[in-house]
Amino acid sequence: YTANKKRRRGGSKDTVKMNIGGHIFETYRSTLRRLKNSMLANDEKLKLYYRPESGDYFFDRDPTAFAAVLNYLRSGELHIPTNMCGPSLQNELVFWGIDELDIERCCWTNYNTWKTQCRSLEKLEYDRKLSTTQNIILNKHNSTCWQRYRSKIWTFLQDPTSSRIAKIYAWVSIIFVLLSIFSFCAETHPMFRVKPQEIESKSMQKIYEFLNMDKYDWPNQSGAVILDHQNITNANLTSPEEATVAEPVVEPQSDLLYDNGEEDYYDEETYRERKRKTLPHPSLVVIDLSCLFFFSLEFISRFVCSPSKIKFMRSLQNIIDMVAIIPDYIEMIFLMFDPIGRKGMVIMDFMIILRMLRLCRIFRLIRHVPGLWIMLYTLKASFNELMLMCVFLLIGMVVFASLMHFAEGNEGYDNIPIGFWWSIVTMTTVGYGDMYPQTGFGYIIGSLCAIAGLLTIAFTVPIIVSNFVLYYTHVQYGLARREKDVERMQE
Amino acid sequence: YTANKKRRRGGSKDTVKMNIGGHIFETYRSTLRRLKNSMLANDEKLKLYYRPESGDYFFDRDPTAFAAVLNYLRSGELHIPTNMCGPSLQNELVFWGIDELDIERCCWTNYNTWKTQCRSLEKLEYDRKLSTTQNIILNKHNSTCWQRYRSKIWTFLQDPTSSRIAKIYAWVSIIFVLLSIFSFCAETHPMFRVKPQEIESKSMQKIYEFLNMDKYDWPNQSGAVILDHQNITNANLTSPEEATVAEPVVEPQSDLLYDNGEEDYYDEETYRERKRKTLPHPSLVVIDLSCLFFFSLEFISRFVCSPSKIKFMRSLQNIIDMVAIIPDYIEMIFLMFDPIGRKGMVIMDFMIILRMLRLCRIFRLIRHVPGLWIMLYTLKASFNELMLMCVFLLIGMVVFASLMHFAEGNEGYDNIPIGFWWSIVTMTTVGYGDMYPQTGFGYIIGSLCAIAGLLTIAFTVPIIVSNFVLYYTHVQYGLARREKDVERMQE
Amino acid sequence: YTANKKRRRGGSKDTVKMNIGGHIFETYRSTLRRLKNSMLANDEKLKLYYRPESGDYFFDRDPTAFAAVLNYLRSGELHIPTNMCGPSLQNELVFWGIDELDIERCCWTNYNTWKTQCRSLEKLEYDRKLSTTQNIILNKHNSTCWQRYRSKIWTFLQDPTSSRIAKIYAWVSIIFVLLSIFSFCAETHPMFRVKPQEIESKSMQKIYEFLNMDKYDWPNQSGAVILDHQNITNANLTSPEEATVAEPVVEPQSDLLYDNGEEDYYDEETYRERKRKTLPHPSLVVIDLSCLFFFSLEFISRFVCSPSKIKFMRSLQNIIDMVAIIPDYIEMIFLMFDPIGRKGMVIMDFMIILRMLRLCRIFRLIRHVPGLWIMLYTLKASFNELMLMCVFLLIGMVVFASLMHFAEGNEGYDNIPIGFWWSIVTMTTVGYGDMYPQTGFGYIIGSLCAIAGLLTIAFTVPIIVSNFVLYYTHVQYGLARREKDVERMQE
């Protein structure tokens, strides 16, 4: 210390004055020379900034950042004032020739948070622009009438804020999505299923026959019509002779189904049979068809008007749109080429998966609900953290299921995989109560499992959530912020 | 870079000194001219601030904000020191002719948070003042005696802090609300229901008959009185001959009811019948009537003394007050004009809804518990975020219910709508255990559902909560802060 | 604006230089005069600080705070730099004669948080010192031997850090608390209960008879001993003749109890009888008595050595200590004066409540676990927020229970009070599954209830938690910080 002080006192003659944007800094020349690679140690460069009239070195830079730099030279530790924005500091550090990696441990996290946030927000804005507006740059002179027309439709479809009618169209689009989802869900409910005998409209009967490529015993058709479909799948249950006199048999059966429905409601046979023997309500069929028509039309319009077909097909949004309508067409094509009789179980399962893809229609809402887009974007951006949560949960799952198996293997935990479900249900604190420990050791393991779950979730969720909040507030504010006019600055 | 440096060195002769409130800034004249629209690029304006004696431009402004502005001109990026309050910066930016939209991405969220908070707190204060005090500005000279009297009552009713007696009145008001709610709840409990035979006070019998417009077999009246009401509704159960000898029949029936109550307690018929055959305890009736009287009196007093009838009726608080008392009057009127015999099922349902409106009385507490008001205000202010949470939950509900239906449609999930309930119960981690998956696929979907629920809630709740905390702390502190004397400042 | 500028330009001649601790501020004289009440508007006072040699007003104050003050005068809005500590600013504002209530809305919350935290930490430190160390200030000269001795014991009992042996004593004390709690819990478990016939030690038998003032059929005593106690309470069950031949009858009964224990385990009679017929394990009795002895001894020592008897008895900690030992003595006294035979049901209930007070022993841990003390302190300090949470939960409880009652009154929700339990269980997301809605409306109300619960908890808990974290970190750091030497400063 004493040596240090002496040198300073001795060196007091050669203090240097640095005028940084009007702010005067004074330091020993030796201090400036301490960091070899920095610009301040380079006498040649420094000389260029010397002003003889005032006897100082003048730099037209930010004085706050320079104060941090000078403190670095003085103390050998680069600390950053927390009130200074990271990216602005970065520029200054570059100018003064200081490596940002010299920032001390305590300030590093803070500095890096600024930088990472900045970069991720930049990425967010870029991705958002890409996924939503996808502007057409019109060549104003040589654009044909069709090009101008196309661009108008594109804007109309893509940007609800472009005009009043585009906004109305957006709402119509949302309503179609909701109707489609409603139909998808309602179709499975007994309330919205009718027996073929109840459908009296001729045209509806045609539609049902076209859609399912099957024949039903419509009320106006005589009982003599052979119930092809039922025959084939029920072959092992009902003898062919019985099938020819199906009508009088089926009626009491289905009555029976609904009479004592309470008891055998969950009986597998009953459920499948009921589903096979009933049809979705005509109104749902109409909704389904009109939604399909609307979505198809919209998708084709978009595709045709899209300025870049390749970019269009690579956008997640459009892929979802396509996945949500294609299954219906595949089903139709499939039924056209493969009429009644050869539908095996495998094909039925394939049909079910196809039908499930309709669920994608709900993700059409991404276009209309910015929060939804941000959530999915956050999940994508926080993929590492999500994986970490999964790893934590999986490890907890395996560990606690195993411990439980060894603690009370005889009481419901007789194999480890069955304990997985229990672990997850306990760690997420859902606790259905279908499985629970029943011995002392089991109680202790169960308690640890619940606490471990709480900690696991408490550890990983905040990191993901903070990203979401960052993105959400940014987009919220961003929606109100007009595009920055970059040409305002004259260089 | 080199070109840049050269120009700066060349331009070192024309540095400009800016004296901003005593703080000296020095920069190249070229730097000042870089932003066309700013005040600093405008030589004409600048000249007015020139002081020849000291050779600088003097501005009586905040030097910190100017440092940020100057850094903007130097680097082309507008960063804001985080320790500077947003609204104060805004004023400075306006003075220097810089658009706040030029603020960089990294500082924008921060700056906007300040601004938004400020604006929402201003709104909060405005709304709070509107909803609570609604001051009468007295014309001191030409106010009549009635006006002065009215104003006194108004203050007494509205502001518990105005006097000691107003505080006591506020507590009395709270007690009436609690009594009213207690009566509302207790009335449905068997402990507080009595059989008509047990009521011996003549006046209570009159009240019951007035309130329900019905006749009961009071203990002191002979068994010969016809049980009109019971006759009519029980017509399909008991033959008219039996009704004339109702008393000996009813007694064992009700005994039976309470004897084997454990088994058929939840039997619908039993529950409804028991409710019909019993009356609320006389004390509850007295409480009910006195609460109605108190609330009516208070509402009328308020209305009469209110300085602006229109504003009064548009206030949410007063609407709640009104909704909480009107049903009782409607019920009375209804019963007066429509005595026994014509009460169908539809009217009964309408009565039930009317009765439910009494529940609004609990929201009279808003007046007395500031936290409650803030919570409701937050929910209103965070309506978008609440909607987002609902959209997330609904999408999760639909997606997981559908997946579950396809995964284990045969075991309790045989239609999608029934799965909605399961999804919500799982996503909120309540997990009643009335429905739970039972197959491998179901387990996986169930786990995903629980995790999705946790994330959904973790994503949206913090945004709403942060608003609540902001409002709550503001009001907490604000209650201790006397009104700012705006005239203190002399211009 | 133009007028404003002109005045400023015109006034440029009379700029004032303020030297605040070496930092030069320059402003128009008119600016200084804008706030009437401030010190800067008072020319008389100001003159005293004028230094003719340098032509400025010199104040030896903080320049940062003055910058904020000057900006207030310039703009009329008092904003505070967020990096400045509230209490330090407060002093400066007082000096410059500015009212802290002039702080703008945006900075007010921030400033107040600083102040409130400071005050609550001060209170925390004060309360903590009071509740824990309660130092004796020794009059070093005229203290008798007894006083010195007393002070030593006091320090030994009160402060585990005072010496090595005091630390060991603290651990012994913790062990006694844990043993006492273990005994309290284990006593109720069948594993730790023995039948009187199994106790063979004579001295233990004496202890049992002394403690319970009852006679038992000890194994070495002949079967001729009359089971007094059983006789009296079982009078209505067993005829007196049978009681004289009780032994051969009791034995098979209790065997029966344990044989088919699985079925009638929860049968009330069985449970009560079993409890009456068995005694806690001798080891537990020994533990209980030694704990009582230790706690009594410690309490008396503390009381005797306590420097102030009044303060001692007013401390929560000592009240808990007393409440935790007194019930045992009351029980003993009670039994001494009221031997067998007259113990009615009322007295038994009183005994049970007395016994429950033993649970207070667990709160002796407050002395040893600082976190526990902080938690209780936080709950006390956040009483308003806790009340708010309760009000929210109660309102939610009433509202959702009522809605549920009207939605599905026939299915388990047939009175509102029973729905309270369901509401609370749902709102805290526990969801036992003992009650759950079963209709469509019920599902919707249930979902809303769960979401409302999540929000309610999310709203109120963070405010309480933030206090806890503040206190906890403060105490954590405070434990490492030696007392500040206030005399270091020479005035």
Added chain:
Amino acid sequence: YTANKKRRRGGSKDTVKMNIGGHIFETYRSTLRRLKNSMLANDEKLKLYYRPESGDYFFDRDPTAFAAVLNYLRSGELHIPTNMCGPSLQNELVFWGIDELDIERCCWTNYNTWKTQCRSLEKLEYDRKLSTTQNIILNKHNSTCWQRYRSKIWTFLQDPTSSRIAKIYAWVSIIFVLLSIFSFCAETHPMFRVKPQEIESKSMQKIYEFLNMDKYDWPNQSGAVILDHQNITNANLTSPEEATVAEPVVEPQSDLLYDNGEEDYYDEETYRERKRKTLPHPSLVVIDLSCLFFFSLEFISRFVCSPSKIKFMRSLQNIIDMVAIIPDYIEMIFLMFDPIGRKGMVIMDFMIILRMLRLCRIFRLIRHVPGLWIMLYTLKASFNELMLMCVFLLIGMVVFASLMHFAEGNEGYDNIPIGFWWSIVTMTTVGYGDMYPQTGFGYIIGSLCAIAGLLTIAFTVPIIVSNFVLYYTHVQYGLARREKDVERMQE
């Protein structure tokens, strides 16, 4: 106040100019002398920094920190600007001779947080380096060929980023861990268990016999082979005569097992017998053996190549590795020395514990998932907070279980320890529903328990989580940050 001011005015002649790094501070000489121990009160020392030419004291230090120091001298309260990094301030305080304990209450927590974070991050980096890379410092000249080779293998095994092949190896290692865990879990599932009769490969039969030291009735061996094992343990069930004709008997038995599996699936006898009568699937045996081989080989390689055997064996990671493989060898040795027939129940239990140790293999993932390491590190670092959480939960558990016992001891809570499980399940909001209160008092206690649990968790988890987030972000950023070149600075 007046006296104070007068002294200042009087003292205005002897203001002192301090030039701190170019920033001028001016104060009264008396102010400097106020703190006896500080360097500024020491005239001798101060004189050394005096510059007569400019009449000021020049220090080449940070002016911001000095501003805080000077404010301390002025006001007697040491407040710290929040934008200044703690560790950098610490250095300055040391230089100016000010004790950091003088920092005021309001700034102390903030300052200490900086310091504590810094220290804990330093510790984290140190521990991380120790646990992961454990570098070998090569003596470049006198290292033998073996040493160089060894070092290469070490780097290859230890650092996946060292080369492309090391990365592939890391993935192979992860896959082996997953396979091993898969086998561990699957082995207990009926799907992966086969009856000895189904194994036809001779070599697999040998392996089974070697591993279990037991004989089975292989399909290609005649039914005449005696089922030794089964005989011995089933001795009390099947008579020896029947055992000789075991095959025809066993077959229908096991069929029976799987036919009516639904009913007696959880029957203890059945479960144990089934386990004894079946063998893990051959593929699982192969996986198990190859994992054991791989892990053993890796462990030996690591051990041999480890630069320091002692450090190696003290690392947690390596202990886990060893614990995960040793049980298998112990089992093998045990079986070799103790063949069939003498395996008692005690040994079986010991075997089960040995087998459970295999679960440790899952913690080999620590090497590959940094987040996992950080979580465990956080739990270790937050040990105090975890303990606090446990103490809170345990106290809550005891209190609520006791209250519940007294409130409804007759309905499922007839001893306190059984209530512990209920308390924990309620406090963690899992709520299985296996136990729940059923009386009014029980409802109130249950509600309080749930709320207490929510608060308990809300109180303690955030403190632990904030540590995790700190560590996680630090490591995340640290992984991207190259090691700081400490020699860059020339002194």
